[in-house]
Amino acid sequence: MPSVRRLDYHYMAMQIGFWAMFAAICAYQAALLTSRGFTNAETGLLIAVRCLAGIVCQPALGSFADRHPHTPLRLIVSLALGVGLIAGVVFLLCPMGMAGTMAVLILMGGFEITSYPLMDAMAIQFIQKGVPIRYSLGRGVGSLAYAVCCVALGLQVTAWGVETTLITHAVLTALEIVLVITYPVCPVEESAAGPAPAPHSALWLLRQNPAFALMLLAILFGLTGCLPMSNFLVNVVTSRGGTAGDLGIALFLMAGFELPTAFFFQRLYRRLGGGRLLLLSMVFCFFKALALFLSPSLPFVLLSQPLQMLGYGLFTPTSVYYVNDSVPPEDQVKGQTLMMVASNGLGGVLGSLFAGSILDLGGPNAMLLFCMACCTAAALLALLSLKMSSRSAT
Template structure:
C-alpha cells in the first residue's frame, strides 16, 4: 500500500502543463528542423523524406509495445516508462550531434531511437493526465496542450534566429538541453496509484490485444482510418514547410517565423476546445479538424509568396490545433477502460506514426518529381479522403459510438 500524499489539483495541473510545454519545446527543436538539418548535411529531398518516414515507422513499432507494456504492468508508473524512453532519446541525440558526418544508415538508427522512444512516449504522457482525470481530478488537458503549442511556436521562432546566426546544426544543442529538462519534469510528476478494483471486475476488464480492440470497436477503427489519411495530408505541411517557403521566395531562416505562427494559432484552440466538446462531441471535432487540415493545403497551394504562406497559418487553429485534444478524448470515450492506454498508443500510431510515415514518403516523392505544388496537391487529396472517412465514423442516431 502506498503512503505518498495525494497531490493537489493545483500541483497536478501546473506540473502537467509544464510537462506539455517542455515536450513540445523539445519536439520543435528536433522535428521542426529535421528536414532543414538533413538538407544542410547534404541529404536529398527524397532521403530527408525517408528519414521522416523512418522516425514515424519507429513510432509505429514502439508505441504499441510501450502501451502494451504499460497495460500489462499497471504497477510500473507511466512516468518511469516515459522518463527512460526520453533518456535513451537524449543519448541518441548526443551521438547525432557529435557525429555530423554520419552516413545514411547511422542517421536512420538515430531517428529510430528518437522517433521510437522519445517522440513516441507522448501518448503515455497523455495517459498520465487521463489517469487522474478518470479519478475525478479535472486536469486542464486542453490548456496544457495549447500552451504546449505556444512553447513549440516560441522555440521555433527562436530557433529561426539561432539558425540565421549560428547555423542549423546548433538546433541539436537546444534539443539536448530541452530533453534533459523534460526528463526532470517527467520524473518529478506525482505518481498515480490505481484504486483497488473488485476481484470480479478486475478479471472482466483485462486488456485486449490491439487487433482484438480494433475488431470490437469498428467505429473507432474507421475513425483511425480517417485520421491516418488526414494526418498524411497535414504533417508534410509542417515537416516540409521549408520547401513550400523556399518555393515562394523565402529562406530557411523564415521557417522560424512560419512555425511560430503555426504553433501560436494552436493556442486559441485550447480555449475553444472545452466549449466545442460540450456542443459537438469529440468525434465531430475530429471531422472539423480534418476538414480544416485539408483547407490549409488548399490555401497554401493558392499562395505565391512568403506573405501568403504566413497568412495561411491561422487555419492551424481549427485544424491540427483541435486534433490532439479531440483524439485523446475520443479514445477515452470509445474504448473500454482497461484498454485506454493501448487505445491512446493506437491513435498515435495511426496519426503521427503511420500518417507521418506516409506523409514523409508522399512529400519526398512529390517534391523530387514536381516540387512543392505537387506535394500540396497530394496532401489535399489525402485530406479529402480522411475527412470523408471520419464523417462516416460518426455514430448514427440511436446507435453506439463504438
C-alpha cells in the same frame, strides 16, 4: 492525492518541455538533413523511418504499461526520453551517412514519439479519478512553447547554423526528463469487487469497434496530408521567396494559432462530440493545404497559418478525448497508442515518404495537391465513421 494546482501546473510544464524539445528536433529536421547532403526523397525516407520506429515502439510500450499498472508511467516515459537523449547526442557528435543516420533516427523516433501518449496517460489517470486537470489548456501552452521555440531556433540557425539545433534538443530533453520523473504518481486502487478486467489486444479493439477503426483510418489519411505541411514547410516558404530564417516565423504562427483552441475546446466538445470535431479538423486541414497552394508570396503563406487553429490544433486534444470515450477503461493506454500510431506514426511515415518524393518530382505545389487529396479522403472516411456510430447507437 496531490493538490489539483500542483498536478495542473506541473502537467502544463511537461507539455511545454515536450513540445519545445520536439520543435528542436522536428521543426528543422528537413533543413538539417538536406544540409548534410541528403536529397528531398532521402530526407523524406529518413523522417518516415523516424515515424515508423514510433509505430513499432508505441504499441509495445503501451501494452507493457497496461499489463503492469503498478509500474509508474513516469518511469517508463523517463527511460524512453533517456534513450532519445543519448541517440541525439550521438547524432550531434558523430558524422554519419545514410545507415548511421537511419539508426539514430530509429532510436530517437521510437522512444521520443512513444513517450508522448504515455505522458498524456499520466494526466488521464488523474482525470478519470475526478481531478480537474485542464488537459486542453496544457496542450495549448505546449503549442505556444513549440511556436516560441521555433522563433528562437530561426534566430539560432541564422546566427550559428542548423547543426546547433541538436544541442538545443539535448538540453531540452534533459529538462523534460526532470519534469516527468518528478510528476506525482497516480495511486492504483484495488477494487473490492475483485481484479480489474484484463486489457485486450489491439486487434480485439479494432474488431469490436468498427467505427473507431474507421476513424483511425480517416486520421491516417488526414495526418498523411497534414504533417507534410509542417515537416516540409521550409520548401513552401522558400518557394514563395522566403528564407530558412523566415521558416521560424511561419512555424511560430502555425503553432501559436493552436493555443486559442484550448480556450473553447471543452465547449465545442460538449456541443459536437469527438467524432464531429475530428471531421471538422480534417476539413480545415484541407483548407490549409488549399490556402498554401494558392499563396503567391511569403505574406500569404503566413496568413494561411490561422487555419491551423481548427485543423491540427483541434485534432490533437480531440483525439485524446475521443479515445477516452470510445475505448474500455482497461485499454486506455493501448487506445491512446493506437491513435498515435495512426496519426503521427503511420501518417508521418506515409506523408514523409510521399511528400519527399513528390517534392523532387513536382515541387511544393504538387506536394500540396497530394495533401488536399489525402485530407479529402480523410473527411469522407470520418463522415462514414460517424454514420456507423449513429447506426450502432440506435
